[in-house]
Amino acid sequence: MGIIEVKEITKVYEKITAVDHLNFEIEEGEVFGLLGPNGAGKTTLLHMLATLIKPTYGTATVNGYDIIREPGKVRRSIGIVFQEPSSDDILTGYENLMLHAMMYGVPRAEWKSRIREVLRLVELESRAHDRVRNYSGGMRRRLELARGLLHKPNVLFLDEPTLGLDPQSREHVWEYIRELVEVENVTVVITSHYMEEADHLCDRVAIIDYGKIKVMDKPSALKSEIGxxxxxxxxxxxxxxxxxxxxxxxxxxxxxxxxxxxxxxxxxxxxxxxxxxxxxxxxxxxPTLNDVFLKYTGRSIREGGTAEGGYMQRIMRQVKKR
Amino acid sequence: MSEVNGIAALWLREFKVFTREHSRVVSSIFTPLLWLVVFGGGLGSSIIIKGVNYQTFIYPGVVSMSVLFTSVFFGVYIVWDRKIDFLKEVLVAPLRRSTIFIGKVLGGMTDSLIQGSILLLLGPLFGVHYTIIVILKAYLVILIMAAGLVSLGLIIGSQMESPEGFGMVVSFVIYPLFFLSGALFPTEDLPSWLSSLVLLDPLTYGVDALRGTMLGTQRFPFLVDLAVLSSFTAFMIGIGTQAFKRMKV
Known part of the structure; x- marks a missing residue:
């Protein structure tokens, strides 16, 4: 039995079918990648699994809990790092983690030790008491990775974890993700439109386009298929x-x-x-995963993601807004 | 237990943000002082109402006004939370929506209470004589009033996408509430059309209760004022909880 089981899950927005009758399983301990261009339905799928939105049809179980009938239990057992930075930049990194611990019902006795643990994991101990406003884009991502792990979830969802980061910070974040998979023994579901990222991180990937899964396998198997x-x-x-x-x-x-x-x-x-x-x-x-993508969708995946805006750009916009 | 911690977390966050944004406190004290010193002082030099100087007469009204503005405008922070995506982090937490709402209301009430307290401290300068009872009753009224008005602000905020939109809608709500409340004039001998509007304004009862408490002149019995205010607040909390339940990420 998979730690995540998706059954006929579907999401229809007015006329657009964002996610179209998907069925698949994710095994415990896996790093699973959902690959596709912007607007392919990856984030919609992720948000449904995280119980942020309800499916139009079908359902899924996460950690054995049904996402429709038991959303509270699902939420307690998952961590999620959103595409957009979602920490409060007026607060310090430490304070953001503390709020998270309180909201997720981490036992009071473990608050401090657990926060120290995750901060060490992402190497932010020395900046813990700085306001998030003064963090770089990469640091903020790492803080949010730490936050997603704070309550010891069984499954961690990462929505475009390196969107908009410069190549160096991106590889840095990859290292952290790989390390926390080992240290925390967590199943990771990652969405990305960077093929290289998926190739680096994922045990298995599903290529998703127009709400449907085109193909699903190990990156090496997919590539060797291309030859x-x-x-x-x-x-x-x-x-x-x-x-x-x-x-x-x-x-x-x-x-x-x-x-x-x-x-x-x-x-x-x-x-x-x-x-x-x-x-x-x-x-x-x-071959690269890009070639695999090309083969199954008939087009090349667009790099850069200008339509959704870079991570740093979003931070800059927020700073101005406040 | 986790719901209690959740409320504490949300409150703590609002409190920390509040204490770090000094401009919020300063600007919210400035307007009431302008009313008191300039408007109250100006008219007060030639007008006496119910045996007290006009400046003293409007003092409870201006305290109510400060609570009204701070409380309702607090709703804008839910719009900000949405904009900076912090709302997602909160909404995905394993907390009931009603818990999130209560946490926010407590955060807003704290803001209002701190600002109300600063104004209350200045009371003696404007001719108000305090006793322990007066202070306790004043805080009770302010607390109930703030709870209802923060809820009102959050209800509006939960429906809005942009802070500008929030500002537009709120000014349509906040000014009628203020001007009809009798903060600036006695409500007894008004033309009937105005009188009925005044009676519909929940803030009227807050102003009346504060004025009775501080100056000893009031229109309705204190308990009637409290009953009306409490019903308004209960009603707003009920609607607010529903609004938060329906709020989308």
Missing amino acids: EKIILMGVKEVPNTTDSLPFLTGYTKENDRIELCVDDASMRLKRILETFPTFEKVEIVH
């Missing part, structure tokens, strides 16, 4: 037939440039080079 490519450039002599290379899954020739699709490039390279004795350059291309 690898060997590209030869400056080829002078081309054999009449590629019959001697029965393992080829694709073959294209463009002037003196030849692309050969294979399952495992390092294994097949020798035979290929024997067949094409004259060439100037050889290149091996490993």
Whole structure:
């Protein structure tokens, strides 16, 4: 039995079906990724699992509790880090964590020790008593990761955990996520439109587009399905037939440039080079999740996310608003 | 137990934010003082009502006004919470919506109470004589009034997306409540159309109770004022709880 079981879950907004009859399970201890472009329905799905919105149809269980009938129990057993920064920037990091401990029913005797624990995990101890207003975007994310874990949830939902962070902070946050998965032994459900992020972090990913799951598997399995490519450039002599290379899954020739699709490039390279004795350059291309995405949705995922706005931009807007 | 801690958490947060935003306190004391010193002082130099100087006469009214404005405007912070997404963190917590509402109401009441207290301290300067009883009764009235008015502000705030929209709606509510309450004039001998509007204004009974307590001149018995105020507050808390239950993330 999975720690999360999704049954026919559907959300319809007026005319748009944001999430369309999904069925899947997430195993305990897994880092599970929901991948898709902006507006694919990832956040809607996450919010339904976190009981923030009700499904139009279908349901799901989280930690064995039904999200419709037992939302209180679901909430107590999950942590969530929202796409938008949702800490109070007038308060200090420590105070934000304290409020969370109080609201989530963490026993009073554990407040201080537990806060210290999670602060150490995200390495924010030295800044704990600074106001959140003075944190960088990456620090604020880490604080919210710590907050999501404070009440020892069994499942942690992370909605675009690195949206809008610069590449360096992003990798930093990845490290923290990986570490807390180990230390806290928590199941993580992550949404992302960064394919690289999913590749780094997730044991299993579901590619979701227009509210439907296109494919679901381990990132390595998805990529090996695509296969690898060997590209030869400056080829002078081309054999009449590629019959001697029965393992080829694709073959294209463009002037003196030849692309050969294979399952495992390092294994097949020798035979290929024997067949094409004259060439100037050889290149091996490993597939990315982006290629997987392309294959299953017919389009490339848009990086950057300008439509939703960067994380830092949102913080800046908030600072001005106050 | 966790619901109690939840209320404490929400209250604590409002209190901390309040103490860190000094401009909130200063601006909310400034307007009542302007009314008292300039308006009250100006008219008071030539007008005596019910045996007291006009400035003294409006003092309980201005205290009520301060409670009214601070309390109702507190509702804007739920709009801010929505804007800065802190509301999500609160709404996803395993707390009942009524708990969240009560926590917010207590936070708003604290703001009003602190500001009311500053004004009460200035009472003797405007001709009010305090005894323990007077102070206790005044706080009782202010507390009940603030609870109802904070609820009113939160009800409006829970329905609004933008602080500007909140400001618009609130000014439609707050000024009639203030001007019809008898804060600035005695309500006994008014034309009948005005008189009936005054009687419909819940704040009328708050002003009347405070004036009776502080100056000894009042229109209705103290307990009648309390009963009307309490019903208003109970009604607002009831609606507020429902409004919070329906509030979307």
